[in-house]
Amino acid sequence: MASKSIIQQGDPRCFLCGRRTGLERHHVMAGCANRKIAEKYGLWVWLCQGCHTGPDGAQYDREKNRSLKRLGQIAFEARHSHEEWMAAFGKSYL
Numbered sequence: 001m002a003s004k005s006i007i008q009q010g011d012p013r014c015f016l017c018g019r020r021t022g023l024e025r026h027h028v029m030a031g032c033a034n035r036k037i038a039e040k041y042g043l044w045v046w047l048c049q050g051c052h053t054g055p056d057g058a059q060y061d062r063e064k065n066r067s068l069k070r071l072g073q074i075a076f077e078a079r080h081s082h083e084e085w086m087a088a089f090g091k092s093y094l
Contacts, residue, residue: 003039003040003041003042003044004042005042005043005044005045005046006041006042006043006075006076006079007028007042007043007044007045007068007071007072007075008044008045008046012046013046014046014047014048014051015045015046015047015051015068016047016048016051016058016064017048017050017051019048019051021048022048022049022050023046023047023048024046024047024048024049024052024053025044025045025046025047026044026045026046026047026052026058026059026068027039027043027044028043028044028045028068028069028071028072029043029069029072029089034089037088037089038072041076041080041088042075043072043075043076045068051064066093069093070093070094072093073085073089073092073093073094074094
């Protein structure tokens, strides 16, 4: 069962630009194992295709990617501990 995002609430729209069409789920923690953990804890946002996989999208833009990881860690640690974050992901983005 898909989790609800703990980062983004409300009507689905691109988290970065606000578009409502062509949305794709972006897990803020990448990699096969991390993606499963991110899904479990709701560490994802909606992104339009351009903001997700376009040339300047979060998949390729290091700063956008890091900003989303930071927001994910903040949201996670509001519900869980820093120690739990480190146990799950092994790196702090704060």
